[in-house]
Amino acid sequence: MRHRNLFLFVAGIFFGFVLSRSGASDFRLIHAFFTGRDFTVAGIMAIAIATACLGMRLLKIKNISLSGEPLRIDKKGLHRFSLAGAALFGLGWGMTGSCPGTILVQVGEGKVLALFTLSGLAFGTWLYSFLLDVKKKK
Amino acid sequence: MHDRFLAAIFVSRWQWWAGGISLGLTVPAMYYFFNTPLGISTGYGNLVRILCPRVKSSWLNSDTFRDVWNWRLFFMAGVLAGGFLSSFMSGRTGVLVSMESFTGFIRMPFPVACLHMFSGGLLLGLGSRISGGCTSGHSIHGISNLHPSSMFITAVFVLFGVISSAFLRLFYGGPLP
Numbered sequence: 001m002r003h004r005n006l007f008l009f010v011a012g013i014f015f016g017f018v019l020s021r022s023g024a025s026d027f028r029l030i031h032a033f034f035t036g037r038d039f040t041v042a043g044i045m046a047i048a049i050a051t052a053c054l055g056m057r058l059l060k061i062k063n064i065s066l067s068g069e070p071l072r073i074d075k076k077g078l079h080r081f082s083l084a085g086a087a088l089f090g091l092g093w094g095m096t097g098s099c100p101g102t103i104l105v106q107v108g109e110g111k112v113l114a115l116f117t118l119s120g121l122a123f124g125t126w127l128y129s130f131l132l133d134v135k136k137k138k
Numbered sequence: 139m140h141d142r143f144l145a146a147i148f149v150s151r152w153q154w155w156a157g158g159i160s161l162g163l164t165v166p167a168m169y170y171f172f173n174t175p176l177g178i179s180t181g182y183g184n185l186v187r188i189l190c191p192r193v194k195s196s197w198l199n200s201d202t203f204r205d206v207w208n209w210r211l212f213f214m215a216g217v218l219a220g221g222f223l224s225s226f227m228s229g230r231t232g233v234l235v236s237m238e239s240f241t242g243f244i245r246m247p248f249p250v251a252c253l254h255m256f257s258g259g260l261l262l263g264l265g266s267r268i269s270g271g272c273t274s275g276h277s278i279h280g281i282s283n284l285h286p287s288s289m290f291i292t293a294v295f296v297l298f299g300v301i302s303s304a305f306l307r308l309f310y311g312g313p314l315p
Contacts (some may be wrong), residue, residue: 005212008172012216013223015164015176021147022157028239031208032315034296034303043152044158045277047148051162052282059166065173076270076280078287085268086291090298091259095254095306097240099273100179100266103259104214108221110233113240116252117259122189124263125182129195131264136196 001067016105025105027097034094148227165279174209177275178217179266181210245312269294 001008022044023029032038049101063071092112093099096117098106139191168176176302180202187198196226219260225231246254268293271280277295 016220033173048157055166089265095258095301
């Protein structure tokens with residue numbers, strides 16, 4: 001596809017805009033969900049999953065993308081550290097009230113504290129790569 | 139009527155179902171138009187490579203990052219621009235030092251909050267890489283494709299989110315949302 005990256009930039013704008021407009025980038029909403037006071041976030045997630053599931057069902061009937069190739073569905077598996085990784089992610093999610101997507105939204109919204117979360121995320125990604133090398137050497 | 143329509147989109151918060159449906163549609167749309175799974179967190183690897191081009195670590199030099207200026211980076215840039223567009227259109231442009239909602243509910247001096255956010259971000263980065271995805275990749279994309287691993291991982295995400303939020307309230311709790 002010509003200008004593929006440009007269209008992906010536009011898709012990103014849509015995704016970020018919706019996250020921001022529905023309140024997913026607001027600490028209040030995430031914190032209220034985790035402390036059991038407001039389940040708006042759970043509702044957003046549930047509807048998003050149901051919609052995506054239905055859409056994928058329809059898409060899989062023909063199983064081709066716009067350019068005519070078969071869909072390359074990403075399969076995610078489990079390994080022995082998955083549980084620990086998910087636990088670390090969950091702790092970070094509760095601490096910051098944001099996830100890798102909404103941090104970018106918050107930075108776009110001009111929230112200064114999100115810059116620290118963003119730096120932490122970049123550092124964490126590097127640390128993963130670093131630890132992987134350490135593990136291999138053993 | 140026209141003004142009210144624009145205000146509903148750009149100024150007031152969307153109804154939960156409207157946001158959810160729009161977010162959900164991105165998964166099939168990404169597959170149909172670009173034949174690529176929805177996901178954000180891997181793109182932070184591109185960011186690290188661009189910030190530190192000489193990084194030696196082998197995973198950051200793997201095939202995933204052969205081209206660091208690939209779609210992931212453009213998608214991420216779009217998400218950031220989307221956040222800006224949203225606050226710009228609703229008339230909230232400008233830098234929010236307090237990050238409103240965080241400092242409103244958590245009592246923490248600013249330098250401590252900075253450190254807290256950095257540590258939280260570190261856990262998010264490390265955790266999403268080890269478990270293979272984040273809220274977009276696992277929880278929305280993975281569950282909607284009925285991957286059992288994503289369902290399990292999302293349950294653990296939420297469980298530990300509840301745990302850390304409880305500790306946050308215990309040590310730094312301000313007014314409740």
